[in-house]
Amino acid sequence: MVGLLKRSAKMDKTQSASAKSVSPVQSKRIVRLQLDSEPSAKSGPKSKSSRERPPINKRYEKNSRIHNSAFPLKKQRGFVLGGAKLLNGTEDPLEAGLENPDLGPFLLKQTRDLISSGDNPRKALELALRAIKSFEKCANGKPNLELVMSLHVLAAIHCSLGQYNEAIPVLERSIEIPVIEEGQNHALAKFAGCMQLGDTYAMLGQFENSILCYSAGLEIQRQVLGEMDLRFGETCRYVAEAYVQALQFDEAEKLCQMALDIHRENGSPGSLEEAADRRLMGLICDSKGDHESALEHYVLASMAMSANGQETDVASIDCSVGDAYLSLARYDEAVFAYQKALTVFKSTKGENHPAVASVYVRLADLSNKIGKLRESKSYCENALRIYGKPVPGIPSEEIASGLIDVSAIYESMNDLEQALKLLQKALKTFSDAPGQQSTIAGIEAQMGVMYYMMGNYAASYNSFKNAISKLRASGEKKSAFFGIALNQMGLTCVQRCAINEAAELFEESRSILEKEYGPYHPDTLGVYSNLAGTYDAMGRLDDAIEILEQVVGMREEKLGTANPDVDDEKRRLAELLKEAGRVRNRKFRSLENLLDTNPQPIIKDGIRVL
Structure with missing residues (x-):
């Protein structure tokens, strides 16, 4: 199962850059x-x-x-x-x-x-x-x-x-x-x-x-x-990687720790195998938001790799170190780590290798975060130059992943047209290749977000429809990402006045996110609000009131009664309760005003879904 991942949960991107993604x-x-x-x-x-x-x-x-x-x-x-x-x-x-x-x-x-x-x-x-x-x-x-x-x-x-x-x-x-x-x-x-x-x-x-x-x-x-067999330990790491792929980091951490314990019991500290386990554990800690622990594992892995003459692997770990520093807002140290990796990749792989482009994307992301937009665009252009003419033998999927990452940066700069063009190129690269349906669905979902932000709701609807059909076919119909995509498609249906379809999508999204995230998660609460607004527009006033009462209670419990979000939900609930007293003269308000139209952006496989 593939779930959702915030910015901090990122894989190593030495081969295909992901400054903001997984x-x-x-x-x-x-x-x-x-x-x-x-x-x-x-x-x-x-x-x-x-x-x-x-x-x-x-x-x-x-x-x-x-x-x-x-x-x-x-x-x-x-x-x-x-x-x-x-x-x-x-x-x-x-x-x-x-x-x-x-x-x-x-x-x-x-x-x-x-x-x-x-x-x-x-x-x-x-x-x-x-x-x-x-x-x-x-x-x-x-x-x-x-x-x-x-x-x-x-x-x-x-x-x-x-x-x-x-x-x-x-x-x-x-x-x-x-x-x-x-x-x-x-x-x-x-x-x-x-x-x-x-x-x-x-x-x-x-x-x-x-x-x-x-x-x-x-x-x-x-x-x-x-x-305690070393072969069993290696399989533990292998399965841990699969859990990372599914974004089940707690299970991944348990297995990775078992692999590290096996190395300790067998007296093999500092080996390349243990370094690989340390590196994975660093990734897991980074993904869970424990960036300090991630740095410790990365440093130990880097020392072991360096002692064994693995220069390129050390550079890859430097990229991960930079990612952790970036997450901790230690920007100077992040730049230093990235520049170290860039120097090594240029000398060992050549200046036109995607590994070099991946570091440019990281530097572009960092520059964008600290407000240096001109530098950020320059790094993006350098990366796109490499992705546009890749060296022979580079998998097309790696190039497509790089394009997705650069697209995310342009989107954050509000250059939606350029971001959309890059996603279209990435989609064309993947085509309908077997085994890539989840990736293609993610790209299409992000294109749906882009079209939505640009006001092209028909194109947004079609993109989400294609993405959701692929996710259903690939067995991801229970994942949190699938729930988020359903919610966004529901908002698109609202803009197209397809209220009944929107309600069905919100209901399905609610059932998934309740299981994956629980009722108190911000994304789940956002779906509750959207569903309440849709029920109100359909004339199901009692259902809308019931949901909003639940949302207000949970927001008060988590945020306090003085929080602006709580005030907004209480105001909406008061309006509905007031209307319930005069049902015959009920006035239908604009559905757009009833919906939670600013859900937090979520990143999944390099795909940000509102």
Whole structure:
């Protein structure tokens, strides 16, 4: 699940700048899980220790969260294809020799070779399907780990073709086959399937399902390896990153602390692995508003990285340090940290690398915050120059994320037209790429906000409608961000005089935000006020009074009776109560005056929704 994030909760932006945002996408994590072809009683479930991953604090790109399970196969012997025959007496090539125990491993090896070369994924898909059929025939109803391997490979091929929904039942089946009681290789196979399925759900933006799968895999590993194994600790960090992606920072903090405790117990302080955990913990603390603690973790991580000669990683951490200083309004120290990172990135990556642009965006954000608008625009232009002509090999998603970040700065400068143009470019970059639906929805929601602010309510409505349909499809219909988007779309409906639709949207938003935030949260109270105004406009005076009485009571409890917000709500309630005494002569006031038209801006994945 993807929720909402304030400005302070930001990922590292060394690769794709986010001066004001969080990326919805998670960084590439490849898990190479090995299953010995000849089971060993001493072998155990292996963690993802050899997976390829970028700096832990890098933007998380969910479009690449797929584990590639690599299983060493036995040396293949030659064999003769046996023969299934068609009715006309000719051999069916698709069914030939499926009972031969050597055929499945041979086909699986061919499949893996095709995947490695990147050639003809359709042919690889065909070979994988034949391998599965062969393993099924040879299994005789018994759990077959080679069949599990082939299912993992088939799912990976589906994902490489963008067929994520097709991969899910394949992986679900692969999880059902292994029997943990049969040995550690079975546990490893089930663990690998859980993690790969979690990645696939993450690709679809279904983060709740993703975390359920990761948690199941983590529990399997805990049972087999124990709670102090370094491999279990690495998986703790991996799952913690998933919780960060879902903005569930309390759960992320627990798992990340477990990983740090494991390093301490195993006597590995100052290692690169511990530095990665420190970096993630710094991000979590930063996201929760504990910037001082975040700085402590960043400094420890930086020292470890520096001691191991990881210059670029140190520069990435410097960016995070600058972010923490910026959140603490320690602007001079933030500038110093950013400039350090900028110097390193220019020398190691080149002056036209997006990592350099990401620092420019940070500096633009800082300059904007302290009122140096000319400097801020200059930094934005430098960043856009790099994003306009990126160096080869840079993912298009990274460029789009940078455009979103710069758009947010122009919006804060009230240059809505330029901000909207940049969002449109970002949207075009993402197109309708599989696994990016949540990101695209976020961009469309922010465009809806822009159009609303510009008075183009028809375009605003269409943008929100597209965003909400994508969020529903991607499984985010229970997230706080979804509730905020519904509220904003409701306000747009009010401007278009679609009062009944507005009421439905406010009601759905209320039910979501009550669960996600609770009734006392400012965003929930804002929806209450909007719903009360809508009920009043619909003639449902009693319902409007009931809601406003609730809002006034909660605001008095939290803010005190003398607060201006409380006075405003009390005035509105008094008007409704007065009207209730003369219903027949009721005068309908302008609905716009009844609504809470100044909700606080919320940032989600770089998308600010009013």
